[in-house]
Amino acid sequence: MAAITMRGITKRYADGTEAVKSVDLDIADGEFVILVGPSGCGKSTLLRMIVGLEDISDGEMRIGDDVVNDRAPKDRDLAMVFQNYALYPHLTVRENMAFPLRLAKVPEDEITRRVEEAAQVLELQEHLDRKPANLSGGQRQRVAMGRAIVRDPKAFLFDEPLSNLDANLRVQMRTEIARIQKKYGTTTVYVTHDQTEAMTLADRVAVLRKGIVMQVDSPRNLYNSPANLFVAGFIGSPSMNLVPGELTGTNLTLPFGKVDLPDEVAQRLTSPQVADGEGSSTTTATKTGTRQVIVGIRPEHFEDLALVNEQDRGSGMVFRNRIDNIEWLGSELYAYLPYSGGEAIAQQLGQLAGDLDMEQTIGEEHQLVARLDASSQVKEGAEADLWLDARKIHLFDPESGAALARPPIS
Amino acid sequence: MTALTLGAEKVGAGTTPARGRTTKGASRQPGSGAIWKIGTAVIVAYALFPVLWIASLSLKSTADVGDRKLIPVSPTLENYRGIFTSGEFVRPLINSIGISLITTLIAVIIAAFAAYAIARLDFPGKGLLLSGALAIAMFPPVSIIGPLFNIWRDVGLYNTWPGLILPYMTFALPLAIWTLAAFFREIPFDLEQAAQVDGATPYQAFRKVILPLALPGVFTSAIIVFIFCWNDFLFAISLTSTDAARTVPAATAFFTASSNFINPTGQIAAAAIVVTVPIILMVLVFQRRIVAGLTAGAVKG
Numbered sequence: 001m002a003a004i005t006m007r008g009i010t011k012r013y014a015d016g017t018e019a020v021k022s023v024d025l026d027i028a029d030g031e032f033v034i035l036v037g038p039s040g041c042g043k044s045t046l047l048r049m050i051v052g053l054e055d056i057s058d059g060e061m062r063i064g065d066d067v068v069n070d071r072a073p074k075d076r077d078l079a080m081v082f083q084n085y086a087l088y089p090h091l092t093v094r095e096n097m098a099f100p101l102r103l104a105k106v107p108e109d110e111i112t113r114r115v116e117e118a119a120q121v122l123e124l125q126e127h128l129d130r131k132p133a134n135l136s137g138g139q140r141q142r143v144a145m146g147r148a149i150v151r152d153p154k155a156f157l158f159d160e161p162l163s164n165l166d167a168n169l170r171v172q173m174r175t176e177i178a179r180i181q182k183k184y185g186t187t188t189v190y191v192t193h194d195q196t197e198a199m200t201l202a203d204r205v206a207v208l209r210k211g212i213v214m215q216v217d218s219p220r221n222l223y224n225s226p227a228n229l230f231v232a233g234f235i236g237s238p239s240m241n242l243v244p245g246e247l248t249g250t251n252l253t254l255p256f257g258k259v260d261l262p263d264e265v266a267q268r269l270t271s272p273q274v275a276d277g278e279g280s281s282t283t284t285a286t287k288t289g290t291r292q293v294i295v296g297i298r299p300e301h302f303e304d305l306a307l308v309n310e311q312d313r314g315s316g317m318v319f320r321n322r323i324d325n326i327e328w329l330g331s332e333l334y335a336y337l338p339y340s341g342g343e344a345i346a347q348q349l350g351q352l353a354g355d356l357d358m359e360q361t362i363g364e365e366h367q368l369v370a371r372l373d374a375s376s377q378v379k380e381g382a383e384a385d386l387w388l389d390a391r392k393i394h395l396f397d398p399e400s401g402a403a404l405a406r407p408p409i410s
Numbered sequence: 411m412t413a414l415t416l417g418a419e420k421v422g423a424g425t426t427p428a429r430g431r432t433t434k435g436a437s438r439q440p441g442s443g444a445i446w447k448i449g450t451a452v453i454v455a456y457a458l459f460p461v462l463w464i465a466s467l468s469l470k471s472t473a474d475v476g477d478r479k480l481i482p483v484s485p486t487l488e489n490y491r492g493i494f495t496s497g498e499f500v501r502p503l504i505n506s507i508g509i510s511l512i513t514t515l516i517a518v519i520i521a522a523f524a525a526y527a528i529a530r531l532d533f534p535g536k537g538l539l540l541s542g543a544l545a546i547a548m549f550p551p552v553s554i555i556g557p558l559f560n561i562w563r564d565v566g567l568y569n570t571w572p573g574l575i576l577p578y579m580t581f582a583l584p585l586a587i588w589t590l591a592a593f594f595r596e597i598p599f600d601l602e603q604a605a606q607v608d609g610a611t612p613y614q615a616f617r618k619v620i621l622p623l624a625l626p627g628v629f630t631s632a633i634i635v636f637i638f639c640w641n642d643f644l645f646a647i648s649l650t651s652t653d654a655a656r657t658v659p660a661a662t663a664f665f666t667a668s669s670n671f672i673n674p675t676g677q678i679a680a681a682a683i684v685v686t687v688p689i690i691l692m693v694l695v696f697q698r699r700i701v702a703g704l705t706a707g708a709v710k711g
Contacts, residue, residue, distance in 0.1 A: 053603050073606040086604035090622045099618075100608035147608065 001186055002064030002154040003029045004050060010058035011045050011211070019045045021211040022059065027155075032181055032188045033216075036198040037208035037234070043191045044159055046208070050189060051080050051157050063154055074103075079148035080157040084164060085140045087132040087147075093119075094128040097146045104151070118146045121180065138169045145180065155187040162197065174200060195235055199223070207231050229401035232296045232394060233352050238334070238369045240394070242349055244341065245295035247395070254295060255341035255366075259317035259390050269395070269404060293404065294348065296394035299334065302370030304378055305385035317388040324367070326380045333376055337368040337386070348398055461686065467679035475675045489680035493665075499681055501653040502661030506685070509571055509657060510639040513578045518632050521586030522624075526616060528587065529594035530602075540588075547584035551577075555648045562649055569651045577649070578639045585638065586631040593627025594620065629696055637689060658685045 004027040011020040020042040027033045035043040048054040050061065052073035061068050068076050079100070087096050094115055101111045119125045122142040132140055141161060148156050161177070162170045178201055181188050192198055198205045199219040206216040207230070215227040226232035232240050246253040250266040261269070305318055325336040370386065378384040395404040467475060469485045477483065493499035528536060558577060559568070567573035597620055605615035621628070646660035653661070662681045665674040 051607055053606070072611075073603070074609045074611065078607065080604070080607045082600050082604055084598065084600055086598065086600040088601060088605075088619055088623075090619075099605075103609040103614065151608075 001029055003027060003031075003062075004155060004187060004189065005062040006050075006059065007062075008059035009046065009049060009056060009061060011042070011049060011054060012057040019211050020049070023211075023213050025206060025213065025216065027187060027189060030185045030187055032190065032201060032203045034190045034192060034198040034202035034205045035208060036192055036195060036205055039193060040210075041208040042211035043193075043208050045211075047080075047157055047159055047189060047191045050155075051078050052076050077151075077154045078157055079151050079153040079155075080159065081141075081144045081148055081161045083160045085132075085144040087140055087143055089132055092129050092131055093124060093135070093143050093146075096132065096143055097150050100147060100151045114150045115146075118150045121149070121183070122146050122176075137165050138173060141165065141173055142176075145177070149180065149184060149186075152184075153186070155189060156181070158188070158190040158192075160192055161190075162192070162194070177201065195237065199235070207234060209234075225403075225406045226296075226394065227403050227406065229294060229296075229348070229352055229396045229403075232396065232403070236298060238299050238371075241297045241299065241368045242352075242396075243295050243297070243339070243368070244398075245293045245395070246290055247293050248290045252293075252295065252390075252393070252395075254317075255339045256321055256337075256368075257317055257319040259388070259393075261393070262315050262391050264391060265393060265395075268406070292398050294396040294398050294401075296396060297368075297388060298392065299369045299371040301389040301392040302335075302368075302372065303387045303389070304372045304376035305387045307373050307376060308387045312389070313387065316390045318385065319388065320383055320385050321368075323378055323380060323382060323384050326378065328374065331374055333372045333374050333378075335370045335372055335376075335378055335384075337370060339366050339368060341366070348401070352401075464679045464682050467676060468683050470676055472672055472676055475673070489676040490684070493677050493680050493684070498653070498665060499658070499661060499677075499684075502656050502658045503684070505571070505653070505655055506640060506657040506659075509574050509578070509655070510636050512571070513575050513582055513639045514632050514636045516575070517579050517582040517586050517635050518590075518628060521583055521590050521631060522621070522628065524583075525587045525590035526594050526620065528591045530599070540591075543584035543587055547581060547588075549581075551581070551644050555644060559648055568649060569655050571655055573649050574645055574655060574657070577645050578642065582635040582638055586635055589631040589634065590624065590627050593624045593630075597623050633692060633696060636692075640685070640689060 004025075006023055006025045009020060009023040009025075010018060012018050023046060025033075035046060037043050045054055049056050050063075052068070052071060056069050063076060063078070088099065091099065097115045097118060098111050101114065106114075115128070116125075119128055122145060124139065124142055124146060127135060127139060127143075132143065135143065141164075144161070158177070162173055165173060174197060177190075181201075190197075190201065199222075202219055204216055205219055205222055207214045207222065209230050215222060215231045217225075217227075222231060222235050226235060226240075229242070233242065243255055247269075250261045250269070252259050252261055305313075308316070321337045321339065323335045324338050327334040327336075372378065394406075396402065397404055463480070466480055466482055468489050469482045469487070470477070471484060471486050471488060474483055527533075528540065554577075562568040562573050567576070601619050601623070602615045605619045606612070610618065641659065642657070643659040646657040647663065650656040650660060656664075658681060662678050665677050665681070
């Protein structure tokens with residue numbers, strides 16, 4: 001077991017394109033870190049640089065105290081689970097798991113003991129003498145993990161290990177992975193494009209975009225306090241509503257109404273952190289002190305006004321809007337609210353959606369998603385009185401995309 | 411809970427392929443079976459009748475050879491006894507076996523390394539190398555026989571085993587490289603990377619993971635190369651002069667009968683049968699692997 005330290009890690013191809021751009025990342029001993037991002041963001045490349053299957057163009061990679069830049073994969077003592085499992089089809093499950101031990105010239109009785117032990121942890125005892133071709137997807141996945149844990153390596157690396165499984169099995173294997181990582185306490189780096197996996201498994205998540213780490217933080221902080229538009233849009237499902245706004249002092253104008261920012265938000269806006277320019281760009285601020293911002297609102301921070309108690313009403317914004325469509329899910333209800341006036345930030349949002357590689361709920365068609373209580377009596381196609389919790393509003397600079405007035409990291 | 415799920419998976423895994431087979435069989439139109447059978451019978455008869463005739467000839471006595479009957483009137487093993495005792499067949503048979511086996515072994519080993527590099531690495535001139543190899547395989551051997559004869563006599567390779575092994579390799583290697591490269595390409599690169607991460611050196615990854623998986627391909631190319639060497643007549647007749655290196659196909663042309671006035675037809679037929687049988691046996695034994703080998707790469711898995 002060991003910590004993994006990356007300093008200025010860069011992957012540059014012969015044609016000059018950079019898949020990974022100067023990544024600094026510290027993974028503590030025993031920590032479970034997930035690299036997440038849309039396809040093509042460089043997360044798999046970064047993982048393969050850790051394990052040594054890709055050359056490091058620039059920067060320094062340390063595992064424990066050793067710089068491993070020029071070491072072959074076999075000399076790094078890491079175990080990797082591949083997306084397609086990469087089991088050796090000509091060997092039995094037992095031989096597959098024993099393979100790394102055989103190469104390391106571990107004594108035969110020790111090999112037997114460790115393989116049996118791993119098989120027990122993974123519930124593979126009955127399948128030890130079968131070939132991978134006769135196993136189901138979930139069992140193959142287990143064998144691949146078994147091959148990793150028998151070695152007791154410095155770190156486990158997972159490359160989208162669950163993406164070939166069907167939905168039910170994926171949930172089951174997810175908990176399995178969490179259980180095994182807890183049991184062995186081995187440093188783990190895990191690549192996925194599925195934010196649910198990232199949020200549920202990780203101690204910390206690194207969000208990547210085009211080879212750049214956008215934010216590294218605990219799942220909770222990523223969700224509550226995204227550092228920029230990209231993270232805000234990427235984390236959360238349904239994703240955060242992003243609408244254009246105009247900020248004059250502490251007064252925020254949204255396409256569907258105005259709101260005075262509560263003191264706690266206003267304070268953060270004027271705090272030195274923002275003045276220092278954590279992305280604050282003066283170009284958008286006009287002489288009158290009015291500036292354009294992108295306002296981020298999570299769907300759950302809307303509520304049916306009828307269900308909000310008197311106390312809370314004051315700290316939010318009350319507005320009336322038509323409801324186009326309702327999805328009732330039993331425990332909750334999603335309402336889709338049309339609005340106009342999103343053109344001001346359409347370009348930024350379009351680009352963001354492109355980066356996120358998704359059909360978007362943001363920007364396009366100018367529609368808000370609101371998650372309301374399931375007991376709400378709002379009607380499809382009718383006007384409804386709604387409430388927005390102004391304390392939970394996120395503000396972003398439209399030019400740089402950086403967060404303004406980030407909620408404090410808890 | 412887990413046991414239950416696993417059980418369900420097992421059932422699923424077991425039934426799917428079976429279902430696949432049934433559908434495939436049922437999709438064939440009724441009635442077309444008979445046509446298939448007749449067609450197959452015609453083709454098999456057409457291809458095997460000469461073999462049958464030669465087998466019949468080999469069992470006839472010298473007097474009966476010209477009797478134009480398929481079934482020998484008085485079957486005899488005299489011809490077989492004759493070729494195995496005369497010495498003009500046994501020595502060439504040893505040459506044939508030795509030269510073909512050595513060529514096959516060397517060609518397959520070299521081709522395995524070459525094909526692996528071609529399948530895995532991107533190096534400058536790869537396309538040129540592959541098309542060059544193919545061009546050599548296509549080269550008409552007749553056109554190089556003359557110069558080769560002269561060169562071999564000057565360097566002392568004429569009428570020796572290496573003198574045949576070398577030209578055979580020239581034609582066998584491209585064949586083997588192409589076959590094997592197709593196989594190596596089929597093997598997921600991930601497996602090799604997994605082996606490397608598991609602690610294998612590139613050579614260990616090749617020997618313990620890639621090569622075992624490419625075994626059908628190795629068999630296929632070995633058999634193709636062996637048959638090529640075994641059947642060759644042109645090089646064998648041109649580059650040998652005595653039993654020191656003469657192989658069976660060439661040697662049968664020099665068979666002498668007990669008397670100068672009789673054609674050794676029966677003995678030639680017996681020799682032909684003796685050299686054909688090992689090939690037939692080999693193909694039958696490895697049939698499945700050969701078919702897998704010939705069709706590999708045809709369909710992307």
